Amino acid sequence: MSSTRHLTLLVALAVVAGCSSEQAEEGQTSQETSQPAVESNAPPAPAGEIDQELAALGEGLFQSKGCVACHTIGKGRLTGPDLQGVTDRREYGWMTAMMMNPDSMVKADPVAKQLLAEYMTPMLSLAVTAEEARAIYEHLRREQ
Numbered sequence: 001m002s003s004t005r006h007l008t009l010l011v012a013l014a015v016v017a018g019c020s021s022e023q024a025e026e027g028q029t030s031q032e033t034s035q036p037a038v039e040s041n042a043p044p045a046p047a048g049e050i051d052q053e054l055a056a057l058g059e060g061l062f063q064s065k066g067c068v069a070c071h072t073i074g075k076g077r078l079t080g081p082d083l084q085g086v087t088d089r090r091e092y093g094w095m096t097a098m099m100m101n102p103d104s105m106v107k108a109d110p111v112a113k114q115l116l117a118e119y120m121t122p123m124l125s126l127a128v129t130a131e132e133a134r135a136i137y138e139h140l141r142r143e144q
């Protein structure tokens with residue numbers, strides 16, 4: 001199967017999954033996070049001015065890893081939450097853990113568990129490395 005068709009299929013699946021979870025409560029889970037239940041060991045959070053080069057790398061990864069199949073940034077909820085404002089409502093360590101180990105997070109972390117209860121679809125584990133998670137974080141921070 002070509003990668004374009006594969007992505008189309010993924011998007012179609014995401015839409016179907018999204019529809020089936022429409023009964024779920026609307027609204028973001030706004031609980032603040034501090035220490036995630038799962039360690040990510042990501043490099044330190046980018047701070048201060050946006051690192052445009054890192055953010056551009058993250059933007060590419062957000063597409064190529066397939067995050068776009070389930071998430072928008074400011075265009076509403078799909079299978080997963082709209083990621084606009086996510087860098088304000090979540091800590092960096094929590095976010096990198098969620099990107100790298102969603103399976104463990106939805107089992108062990110109270111906020112991730114609550115998200116799973118709300119969205120009713122587990123986030124896919126996409127083999128995101130610590131460096132990739134940091135770049136995607138910077139992309140999300142730039143888009144807030």
Ligand code: HEC
Pocket residue numbers: 014062065066067068069070071079080081082083086090095098099102106112115116117119120121122123124126128136
């Ligand atoms: C199959 C759909 C799917 C894919 C693909 C996916 N996610 Fe998710 N994501 C979810 C769902 C659903 C949740 C809510 C938690 C749960 O139900 O597991 C979530 C939660 C999150 C959260 C926490 C959001 C919040 O409001 O706190 C972040 C951050 C996130 N995803 C980032 C990513 C990134 C980055 C990628 C790509 C590497 C990605 N996701 C790929 C479905 C997906």
